[in-house]
Amino acid sequence: MKKIKDWAKNLKRQIYVLYFAYKHDNVPWYAKVFAACIVAYAFSPIDLIPDFIPVLGYLDEVIILPLGIMIALKMIPKETLAECEKKASYELEHRKPKNWIMGTVIITLWSIIFLWGTIQGYQLLQDKAR
Incomplete structure (x- = not known):
């Protein structure tokens, strides 16, 4: 250990x-x-x-x-x-x-990726519904 x-x-x-x-x-x-x-x-x-x-x-x-x-x-x-x-x-x-700037960049980056994925998933569901 x-x-x-x-x-x-x-x-x-x-x-x-x-x-x-x-x-x-x-x-x-x-x-x-x-x-x-x-x-x-x-x-x-x-x-x-x-x-x-x-x-x-x-x-x-x-x-x-x-x-x-x-x-x-x-x-x-x-x-x-x-x-x-x-x-x-x-x-x-x-x-x-401590680097609050780097932490903010990381959180922002992952938030953008999550938001993009959510939008893409929503658009995919809309296209299938038509």
């Missing part, structure tokens, strides 16, 4: 590393975009595969998310990565980072 807790703690730290890398000037734009997507997905309350689906529900937390983190970390220059790791370690030890 301790091994799983350590793995989860390391995963959380790596997500914060990506968060700080996204904001860093020395990170290429494509790495910033990829890192932002991984961080947004990690903090999003909505999963690609819903958790209530047996076995497959946790696939994103166990395989997809760590794989995305690994790829994103490889895109970041080593010096910048070391700097972001120090910053993430400090933040996790001393205070919880």
Whole structure:
């Protein structure tokens, strides 16, 4: 059980590393975009595969998310990565980072997707009714 807790703690730290890398000037734009997507997905309350689906529900937390983190970390220059790791370690030890702007963006994005899906479903039902 301790091994799983350590793995989860390391995963959380790596997500914060990506968060700080996204904001860093020395990170290429494509790495910033990829890192932002991984961080947004990690903090999003909505999963690609819903958790209530047996076995497959946790696939994103166990395989997809760590794989995305690994790829994103490889895109970041080593010096910048070391700097972001120090910053993430400090933040996790001393205070919880808060970014209301990013949270608002995530909630807005998922709301737009939900609204779009609802409209599409309604239009589909209207077309079938005719």
